Amino acid sequence: MKLITVLCSIVLATLLPCFAFADTNTITIPDTNYHQTQTTTQIEIDSLQQSLATTTTDTTSMYPMSPERKAKLISYSRFNNIWRFVNFFVTIGVLCVILFTGFSARLRNLAQVAKKRFFIIWLFLILFLITDYILNFPFNVYRNFIVESDYGFMAQTFWQWWGEDLLGFAIGCVTTIIPVWFFYWLVGKFRRWWLLFSLGAIPFAVFFIIIAPVVISPLFNDFQPVSDKTLETKLLNLASKVGIEGADVFEVNASKQSTKVNAYVTGLFGTKRIVLFDNLIKNFSPDEIMFVMGHEMGHYVMHHVWWGLLVAIMFIMFSLWLTDKTIHPIIHKFRKRFGFDKLNDIASLPLVMLFLTVIMFFFQPITNGASRIMEHQADIFGMEVTGVSGETAAKAFDKLSVFNLSDPDPPAIIEFWFYSHPSLKKRMEFVRNYKKATK
């Protein structure tokens, strides 16, 4: 978890409610990164895409899965499982270095040239984020560029990837200033700052969810109406059938960054939209796409963006409350090393991030559990509304596993702790039996 993501998700109080068809790390802004490589898989994918340009058959070198791809899937999912822990300790380690060396206090002294409190906070925030970015950089490159390249997902050169990564970083620096300033203003004035911050975050988060799809996402990708007009008509018919009038359905050129496939729903009010990856349209049959879209429309109709926001706000309130209850003795104990003696000091920001990272890590089964419930509801909705067979729906899940190298049957503890979606094996079993049960 990159710190920017922690900042964006916790401080912005949003977790960017965005309900995708499957877990991949290509949804959030800073993590959309890929590149062209000469590995065999990349060649495989290139030839796949060429063959798909002329024919829509799904019997390709990628699907059904070859034994080589199966081996690759297992190694990729093992790597991901280990990385979740590595990443957690790296994030904490970096924050500890910044704190225990007194570097945070030094950055605060430096920022004080700005005189006015708001600008001191902003300057500190930027210096701190740059420090954090540099210290995390080797891990960032390794996970998001090298590993993605090795497994053949990357569709960008290093420079393209890094350019987008820096853009995400710059967006983080700009968008987090208001919440961070608001946080320190409340801490200085109110005892129940954690409650007020959580409530104050609601309008901010709503605003951010509204503008993100139209202001931020287009900086990374092009969003076009679906180019296949037959498919578009079918999608709009499905939308009006479920009561979504004037729906915005977009095709995004996600293949620019990665070969992974997905679809998601995000935004609120006028910016609410369903987005399909171009890779999904290229590689899935019309019926499979309809099921995926039925699932996405389920999120839309059942107001999951609002429910997601509610869960996020409750979670933030709890995390900040717990931080308030536990952080003061730590500050007191290490005040000499840290170079600050109260939470009210902006130099405490890395410590606050440290607490939130730890709390988020240990309590994420709660938010993921809530998410899995909503994903399951969306699966049911997709089956009901499209009337596709259980086999078709199961095939869509099977393809996801093959194209995204996602383990259909992860260890139970991993699913419980980290998965925002039920495992693909469970989803496949469910859709197969669901149709049988309702026949």
Ligand SMILES: [Zn+2]
């Ligand atoms: Zn979903």
